[in-house]
Amino acid sequence: MAAHRVVVIGSGFGGLFSTQALRGRGDVELTLIAKTTHHLFQPLLYQVATGILSEGEIAPSTREVLARQDNARVILGTVTEIDLEARTVTSVVLDQTTVTPYDSLVVAAGAGQSWFGNDHFAAHAPGMKSIDDALELRGRIFSAFEWAELATTPEDAAAYLTFVVVGAGPTGVEMAGQIAELSRRTLARDFRSIDPTSARIILLDAAPQVLPAFGEGLGASAQARLEAMGVEVRLGARVVDVDESGLVVESANGTRERIESACKVWAAGVQASPLAAQLAERSGAGLDRAGRIEVLPDLTVPGHPEVFVVGDMISLNQLPGVAQVAIQGGRYAARQIANRLDGRPADGPFTYRDKGSMATISRFSAVASIGRLQFSGFVAWVLWLAVHLVYIIGFKHRVTTLLHWAVSFLGRGRSERTVTHRQLFARAAMEQLGDDFRPTLPLS
Numbered sequence: 001m002a003a004h005r006v007v008v009i010g011s012g013f014g015g016l017f018s019t020q021a022l023r024g025r026g027d028v029e030l031t032l033i034a035k036t037t038h039h040l041f042q043p044l045l046y047q048v049a050t051g052i053l054s055e056g057e058i059a060p061s062t063r064e065v066l067a068r069q070d071n072a073r074v075i076l077g078t079v080t081e082i083d084l085e086a087r088t089v090t091s092v093v094l095d096q097t098t099v100t101p102y103d104s105l106v107v108a109a110g111a112g113q114s115w116f117g118n119d120h121f122a123a124h125a126p127g128m129k130s131i132d133d134a135l136e137l138r139g140r141i142f143s144a145f146e147w148a149e150l151a152t153t154p155e156d157a158a159a160y161l162t163f164v165v166v167g168a169g170p171t172g173v174e175m176a177g178q179i180a181e182l183s184r185r186t187l188a189r190d191f192r193s194i195d196p197t198s199a200r201i202i203l204l205d206a207a208p209q210v211l212p213a214f215g216e217g218l219g220a221s222a223q224a225r226l227e228a229m230g231v232e233v234r235l236g237a238r239v240v241d242v243d244e245s246g247l248v249v250e251s252a253n254g255t256r257e258r259i260e261s262a263c264k265v266w267a268a269g270v271q272a273s274p275l276a277a278q279l280a281e282r283s284g285a286g287l288d289r290a291g292r293i294e295v296l297p298d299l300t301v302p303g304h305p306e307v308f309v310v311g312d313m314i315s316l317n318q319l320p321g322v323a324q325v326a327i328q329g330g331r332y333a334a335r336q337i338a339n340r341l342d343g344r345p346a347d348g349p350f351t352y353r354d355k356g357s358m359a360t361i362s363r364f365s366a367v368a369s370i371g372r373l374q375f376s377g378f379v380a381w382v383l384w385l386a387v388h389l390v391y392i393i394g395f396k397h398r399v400t401t402l403l404h405w406a407v408s409f410l411g412r413g414r415s416e417r418t419v420t421h422r423q424l425f426a427r428a429a430m431e432q433l434g435d436d437f438r439p440t441l442p443l444s
């Protein structure tokens, strides 16, 4: 009998874990299509942006991860079209188009950053969703100190040494904490004209508390720790404009203030992959405000039991956009495919098992919420360390990550401070070229 063709879109948590859950099945022929050649461990992107880890440590090659899974093939491509009737997926790489047929489909294309309808902010306040983003931010953060050293007026030096992080969720808190450590510890003795420890780090959010998802107690404890490190936390503050040299913030009482800052980081808001809207339109499913598709309780789309959607793209029972939802969803989808092939009845509806959440604030300090238990400080940090080591993919990556953590947490150093000109400016240059920038395959 012909093998059952499974297509998986995306090599993030949902895509990779659903693929691995079908390992060893000779009756399955699986094709994983993703627009990057790596799996990405997004929770550690902030460490790439702030020079602790290299990009390779958090983004192993998907092909290498799946090299021993004989029933899985990996192809590069951005999926542009899912034809639910013909059961095909169309993907493109530069000027080449590939059409891949499926019997079962798992869509795990994740979410991108949202600037809440102000996409023009992105050029001056990049988000943090990809390796490209993290490397560009690394360039901006380290370069701001270099430019401050060259500044000819105290005002310019101050603007270069002002870092604004928008969004006080886990990513924003982690970024603000790391920029503070970078300026207070790592770079403290490296400059001659400026004092890096005087850098101003501002963490802004329109919400009334830091880390709202962690509850009031842990939020307050994270805020106190950040403030002790010299981070200015401004809550109830909405960003209304962003440009190259600063941003304008509106406080709860309507007063507006301009902050001069060369380096802004956008860590607020997500927007699901546009594939969610395409699938919703074609299947009649609903779409929520973040562009996530309202899936059925078994993670399929209406009228198409062969199409599963998992992870950050879905709207179901108010599940959060976290790695465990994607991992468990990916495994659930794979299990339903296996059940059908084996003639077993389907499992009940997808149920999410919350394993807790955590965020680091600085070295040796974190907050963690696991069920009814709440931890902060060193204990939470040790928990964070252990959990992240378990989920980093590949033994060699775990070893080098541990080594880099020792360099940064026990010492003052950061192993990954390299910044290149293209890393800093390529995105802006490509955007300026617009449609004129159309690279093609070398042999086309």
Ligand SMILES: Cc1cc2nc3c(=O)[nH]c(=O)nc-3n(C[C@H](O)[C@H](O)[C@H](O)COP(=O)(O)OP(=O)(O)OC[C@H]3O[C@@H](n4cnc5c(N)ncnc54)[C@H](O)[C@@H]3O)c2cc1C
Residues within 6 Å of the ligand: 009, 010, 011, 012, 013, 014, 015, 033, 034, 035, 036, 038, 039, 040, 041, 042, 043, 044, 045, 046, 077, 078, 079, 080, 108, 109, 110, 111, 128, 129, 170, 171, 273, 275, 310, 311, 312, 313, 321, 322, 323, 324, 326, 358
């Ligand atoms: C900075 C940051 C920090 C985070 N920290 C935490 C944390 O501490 N704990 C936690 O639990 N969660 C955290 N998250 C959230 C977590 O990473 C996501 O919930 C999780 O990655 C979702 O998995 P996914 O498979 O749905 O999507 P992703 O992991 O985003 O994977 C999507 C995949 O689809 C691919 N793709 C997208 N569009 C296409 C297309 N059109 N064609 C082909 N491929 C496509 C992408 O290249 C990628 O491979 C964080 C996220 C970010 C951005």
